[in-house]
Amino acid sequence: MLDKCTRALGKEVAVGSVDQELRLLWEEDKASTNASLMNLAVYSEEDDAILKNSEIVQAITKEHACRAILIGIDRDASDASIRAWITAHCHLSRQGSKSVCCEQIAFQLTGRATGRLRNTVFAHLNSDLPLVFWWQGELSDIFTERLYSLIDRFIFDSAQWSEPLLSLQKINRMLGEGVGLAPMDLEWTRSYQARLALAALFDDPLAAQALEYTQQIRIVVHPDHRMAGMQVLAWIVQSTGWQRSRDLGLCGDQDNSDTEDRFYFETHQGSDVTVRVEYDASSATLGLVELSSADCVVRVSREVGSAYMHQQLEAGAHQIDRLVPAASDDASELVADQLSRGGKNTLYRTMLPVYLDLLK
Amino acid sequence: MKNPFRKDLVSRSRPEACTVVIFGATGDLTHRKLVPALYNLQVEGALPAGVRIVGFARRDKSDQEFRTGLEELNKKVSRSGHDDTIWSEFEQTIHYHQSEFQDEEGYQRLAERLDEIDRERGGKGNRLFYIASAPSFFDDVLEHLKKAGLNKNKEGCWARVIVEKPFGTDLPTAQHLNEVVSRTFEEEDTYRIDHYLGKETAQNIMVLRFANAIFEPLWNNNYISHIQITCAENLGMEGGRGGYYDKAGALRDMVQNHLLQLLSLVAMEPPTDLSADGVRDEKVKVLRSMRQWDTPELVAENVVRGQYIAGHVDGEKVVGYREEDRVDPESMTESYVALKVLIDTWRWSEVPFYVRMGKQLPKKATEISVHFKEPPTVLFNALAGGVPGGNVLVIRIQPDEGISLRMVSKIPGASLRLEPVKMDFHYSTSFGKGSPEAYERLLLDCMAGDATLFARRDEVEEAWKFIDHIEHAWHNSEEPPPMAEFVAGTWGPKEADDLLKKSGHKWRRL
Incomplete structure (x- = not known):
């Protein structure tokens, strides 16, 4: 498959002459502007992923000028080999006056690759620009200190992990080592707009007053995005400082099934909160987050396929119901969105211990 | 809660x-x-x-x-x-x-x-x-x-x-308006909008200066020769603007507010914090330190006013200012102004800030250029032709927002020849996503009670104080400085070039 479609990756070049070939590429096209704000490495161990990733990077470079380095690895292959391709993704600038291009280098490796991967990537970075590393799929043993110590932002998608607890513990340990890397979980990005909408509703004094008297929380997610639901819950719990009933020595810790997880908390005011995280195949990625007390319901909901969410507040006669933007379901847009915000993602770091506790 | x-x-x-x-x-x-x-x-x-x-x-x-x-x-x-x-x-x-x-x-x-x-x-x-x-x-x-x-x-x-805007038409009317406002609202609840401050590149001036350690040590009279602030427009009095403009003029319409705000951001000392008053305290010190051109002679020496006469802009024939719709045929309102500003502080002593604004210029552009002093006259300056120009840091406010730095490089070859080269950062190239409109940011800031990007009462009054002396010399003195003329579509009157030439400087070619 890869052999048939490599035209999409551009010109195949010898690994040792990538830089020279890139220079030639720019010399051929004097009309375009080479732009780069970062190195974006995209790593995948899936078959033929670099073809798909080349398309994704094409979309990302519309908003984020970068040098893209695509890495595909077949670690099960017996022979050790490496092939490289170069191309450029070009777009007209906003004013339409310039063709702005971003370089892409694609590497396909086979066989044992830990050392070769590291050396290959780091030999082709644009110096002084930050390295954003997008790791697709399971966190394999290639992910070692020698690799992550040089990364500035680490993008991953915990929704893709078969054992999220183990991988997240690895991430947590890495962060505990004082690595300056900013973790960017795309599953966390998927809930960003919902969290923003929910937080905005609690600016309302009635909702704010009712928060400590919350009795029920309902979170509905698509089964492929269980982690998004758990992260939203972890964020709520971390923000409010509510205690799990288990930790308070109260009975009733949690109940789990294939379609629902239940958790029990107590607010600072002593209100018992039952949380249901429901997994519904007909739901949007994050279909509902609802906090209910006797006097107030705060709700953010989204229909499948809609670009908007409903942001609702019901407190007696006082009601808010309006549309707000929803997060994209498209991977390239999620990454672009995440890159736009920058920062160290301190909220994710703060939420992570609570999240890990819920996953246990 | x-x-x-x-x-x-x-x-x-x-x-x-x-x-x-x-x-x-x-x-x-x-x-x-x-x-x-x-x-x-x-x-x-x-x-x-x-x-x-x-x-x-x-x-x-x-x-x-x-x-x-x-x-x-x-x-x-x-x-x-x-x-x-x-x-x-x-x-x-x-x-x-x-x-x-x-x-x-x-x-x-x-x-x-x-x-x-x-x-x-x-x-x-x-x-x-x-x-x-x-x-x-x-x-x-x-x-x-x-x-x-x-x-x-x-x-x-x-x-x-x-x-x-306009927040007054001179110091007394601004003071009067401030009085009325302060009788009605507390100063902390008053937001005098200047949409230039909401522009991404204007906000970036502070970031450039104070988040990059390499600039601030050079940001003073030891290293900077002069600074130019240019606001060029390639439009005239279209859409009936002549009626308003002929009463205001370039100095009041643009310099008093937008350009002096930009100047104060460029010249201010580092604020103690990023609070509204922390920033505005430093900006107002700059405005207060501007040397006053308070006699007609000083105005004639340091300020040039002008009007365009018929010419061509963007290949189109355009009429002169006095022939424009709703403009007085004998108007003495300036459609162009160029002035030298001196800031009497330790940092900026004897560093001229040249500010110019004009209608019907060759293109639309607003920018700040910081011209560094030339290197000492040894080594490369001893070569035939010397060093071709000093370093210039340009902050482009609009339309092609970005920052560029001009420096000197050796031309490849066996002989030692130097040429200026440019390092260029374009917002539109590096950030594909468009910036929000200035009004979006400013409205949100006001809803959040953050007045950092709004002008304070004393800023407005200090700016008017400076402007009023010039207006007075132009319109109320016995021997007012003359009105210069320039052909529409050119970069302003010769007198404006002479203003810089006296100090051995020249306007940057945009």
Whole structure:
């Protein structure tokens, strides 16, 4: 498959002459502007992923000028080999006056690759620009200190992990080592707009007053995005400082099934909160987050396929119901969105211990 | 009450829900800038839930007629495009209130309507009054707001006012307006808008200076030869602007506010913090330190005024300023001004800031260029031809926002020849995503109570004090400095070039 479609990756070049070939590429096209704000490495161990990733990077470079380095690895292959391709993704600038291009280098490796991967990537970075590393799929043993110590932002998608607890513990340990890397979980990005909408509703004094008297929380997610639901819950719990009933020595810790997880908390005011995280195949990625007390319901909901969410507040006669933007379901847009915000993602770091506790 | 979910979620002050009352709601600013800005904020989910908009104007209109007019223009000008679903929800928050600006009863009805909106919303009665009417009505609007009790903060709520430019036409009128405003609203609730400060590149001046350690050590008279601030427009008096412009002129219309604000951002000392007053304290010190051109002789020596005569701009034939629609054929209003500003501080002693603004120039561009001193006359300066020009750091405010640095490099070859080269950063190339409109940022800041990007009373008055001396020399002295002429489509009058030539400088070619 890869052999048939490599035209999409551009010109195949010898690994040792990538830089020279890139220079030639720019010399051929004097009309375009080479732009780069970062190195974006995209790593995948899936078959033929670099073809798909080349398309994704094409979309990302519309908003984020970068040098893209695509890495595909077949670690099960017996022979050790490496092939490289170069191309450029070009777009007209906003004013339409310039063709702005971003370089892409694609590497396909086979066989044992830990050392070769590291050396290959780091030999082709644009110096002084930050390295954003997008790791697709399971966190394999290639992910070692020698690799992550040089990364500035680490993008991953915990929704893709078969054992999220183990991988997240690895991430947590890495962060505990004082690595300056900013973790960017795309599953966390998927809930960003919902969290923003929910937080905005609690600016309302009635909702704010009712928060400590919350009795029920309902979170509905698509089964492929269980982690998004758990992260939203972890964020709520971390923000409010509510205690799990288990930790308070109260009975009733949690109940789990294939379609629902239940958790029990107590607010600072002593209100018992039952949380249901429901997994519904007909739901949007994050279909509902609802906090209910006797006097107030705060709700953010989204229909499948809609670009908007409903942001609702019901407190007696006082009601808010309006549309707000929803997060994209498209991977390239999620990454672009995440890159736009920058920062160290301190909220994710703060939420992570609570999240890990819920996953246990 | 503290909202625990806000912590670390968004890195900006939190805007609060309010009712935005726009005076002069049928005007161009409301239709082209203010409502599209609020709509874009709604599209991005940045507008707080519960924001309502009330348009206050004299014409008789229904809510629906007002909404329809706004929608038509929003479709044309909105930065994020126009989404019918969002608009149909957004327009439900828009209302129209018909009243004369001098009609006391109209304000009483407004107060009742705002109370009704607060009740419907069930939330707090925060009010944001945006005075976008003609300046002649500013006093009326403010006085009547006070009489109707709308200036008072209700319990746990705020009432703020945004005043559009022109903030006065000279120092006495600005002081008078400030008096009226301060009789009506507290200074902390007063937001004098200068949309230049809401521009991404203007905000980036502080970041460039204070988040990069390499510039600040050089940012003084030891290393900087001079600084130029240019605002060039390639338009004349189209769309009936001549009527307003001929009364204002380039100095009042652009220099007093926008360009002196940019100058103060470039010249200020590092603030102690990023609070509104922390930043504005430092900006006002710059304005206060500007050497005053307080005699006609000093004005003649340091300021050039000019008018364009017929010429060609962008290949089109254009008439001279005095032939423009609604301009007095014997007008003595300047369509071009160039001036030298000296800031008498330790940092800027004897470093001239050259500021120029003009209509019907070859292209549209606003930029700040920082010209560094030439290296010592040894080594390369000893070569034939010397070093070709010093380093220049350019901050482009609009339209091609970015930063460039000119430096000198060796031309490849066996001989030692030097040429200037440019390192260039373009916002549009590096960041594909468009910047928000200045009004979006400024409206949100006001809703959040953050006045950093708004002018304070003393800033406005210090700027007028400087400008008034020049205006006085031009219009009230016995021997006023002459009005220079230049052909439309050129870079201004020869006298403006001479202004720099006296100090061995020349205008940067844009």
